[in-house]
Amino acid sequence: MKIIDVNTKSPYKVLCGEELIEKSGILIKEYAGLNKKAETAALITDDTVDRYFADEIFDSLKAAGFRTVKYVLPNGEASKNVSNYIKILEFLAEKQLTRTDFIVAVGGGVVGDMSGFAAATFLRGIDFIQIPTTLLACVDSSVGGKTGMDLKAGKNLAGAFHQPKLVICDYDVLDTLPPEIFKDGCAEVIKYGILGDSRLFEHLSEKGVDFDRGYVIPRCIEMKRDVVVEDEFDNGQRQLLNLGHTLAHAAEMRSNYRLSHGRAVAIGMAVFAKASAAEGLCSEDCADTIMKTIEKFGLPSHCRYSADELYDVMRKDKKRKGSSISIILPEYIGKCIIRRMELSELKGFIEKGLE
Numbered sequence: 001m002k003i004i005d006v007n008t009k010s011p012y013k014v015l016c017g018e019e020l021i022e023k024s025g026i027l028i029k030e031y032a033g034l035n036k037k038a039e040t041a042a043l044i045t046d047d048t049v050d051r052y053f054a055d056e057i058f059d060s061l062k063a064a065g066f067r068t069v070k071y072v073l074p075n076g077e078a079s080k081n082v083s084n085y086i087k088i089l090e091f092l093a094e095k096q097l098t099r100t101d102f103i104v105a106v107g108g109g110v111v112g113d114m115s116g117f118a119a120a121t122f123l124r125g126i127d128f129i130q131i132p133t134t135l136l137a138c139v140d141s142s143v144g145g146k147t148g149m150d151l152k153a154g155k156n157l158a159g160a161f162h163q164p165k166l167v168i169c170d171y172d173v174l175d176t177l178p179p180e181i182f183k184d185g186c187a188e189v190i191k192y193g194i195l196g197d198s199r200l201f202e203h204l205s206e207k208g209v210d211f212d213r214g215y216v217i218p219r220c221i222e223m224k225r226d227v228v229v230e231d232e233f234d235n236g237q238r239q240l241l242n243l244g245h246t247l248a249h250a251a252e253m254r255s256n257y258r259l260s261h262g263r264a265v266a267i268g269m270a271v272f273a274k275a276s277a278a279e280g281l282c283s284e285d286c287a288d289t290i291m292k293t294i295e296k297f298g299l300p301s302h303c304r305y306s307a308d309e310l311y312d313v314m315r316k317d318k319k320r321k322g323s324s325i326s327i328i329l330p331e332y333i334g335k336c337i338i339r340r341m342e343l344s345e346l347k348g349f350i351e352k353g354l355e
């Protein structure tokens with residue numbers, strides 16, 4: 001097992017390896033640094049994950065001596081809403097969790113974000129543990145303390161920073177994922193290579209979906225950790241993690257969320273790489289390599305929406321400040337920059353990426 005220390009204001013560990021979930025109760029006791037009075041674990045999951053792993057984790061928590069209760073959300077992004085958030089809070093209250101008790105989020109990004117937000121706000125804040133069950137959640141959403149839910153006006157518009165007490169990232173869990181869901185997480189993995197590690201990127205370009213999990217997953221988590229520790233509250237360098245995301249959110253919204261997040265991120269990275277090459281910010285070769293790697297994973301690199309359609313959503317993005325927006329652009333594989341762009345320039349820039 002590999003242990004990654006995340007030294008945010010409230011520090012915690014990420015445990016990476018195989019055969020971890022069956023020991024989750026003991027691992028939580030040993031590594032989460034919970035309050036000594038912690039008695040009740042509220043396991044929150046979704047109805048898909050519940051069929052595969054919840055029983056094992058539930059039993060392991062009980063065997064470790066915790067009174068354990070379970071709440072099951074419907075699977076999917078549509079669950080990340082205010083009504084389900086309130087239902088979780090009511091459940092925690094009904095089960096009489098106290099300030100020293102804790103939540104265990106078992107699932108992908110939706111379960112992790114919602115459970116984390118419930119933990120951040122129930123009784124003004126209780127502890128929570130993340131057990132991610134998708135590649136995307138392992139390398140991105142389970143680490144870094146961004147929690148929240150969607151509002152009608154857009155994704156993640158209500159939320160809080162609340163770091164978990166422990167993350168348990170078990171690679172075995174990924175074997176049960178449908179290939180399409182696994183591939184979705186691959187877009188985030190490619191992102192880390194472009195952002196800051198050309199060796200990681202080369203490995204991914206060569207291996208595609210058969211990459212070495214024991215090398216790639218902890219490497220991505222370490223890279224995320226380094227960025228988060230420097231800029232926990234997202235005022236500067238953490239924005240780099242949004243490579244591909246601003247355009248991705250626009251494409252997801254345009255598709256009424258039929259386009260998955262990972263595929264949208266792949267498109268976002270490809271379009272901005274092409275636009276960067278057209279403006280001479282990176283080489284044509286760099287943009288081509290990014291496109292080819294995305295395609296090697298069977299992810300989309302072309303966008304079906306026009307610059308007008310994308311711009312219309314992007315100009316309302318929550319990251320907009322006044323008349324400009326920060327976008328993340330590659331300089332070369334392993335180095336990206338944050339550039340503030342006037343909204344008036346943005347549409348022309350997107351057009352270059354769509355050509």
Ligand code: GLY
Nearest residue numbers: 140144146238241
């Ligand atoms: N998912 C981007 C971040 O955690 O900042």
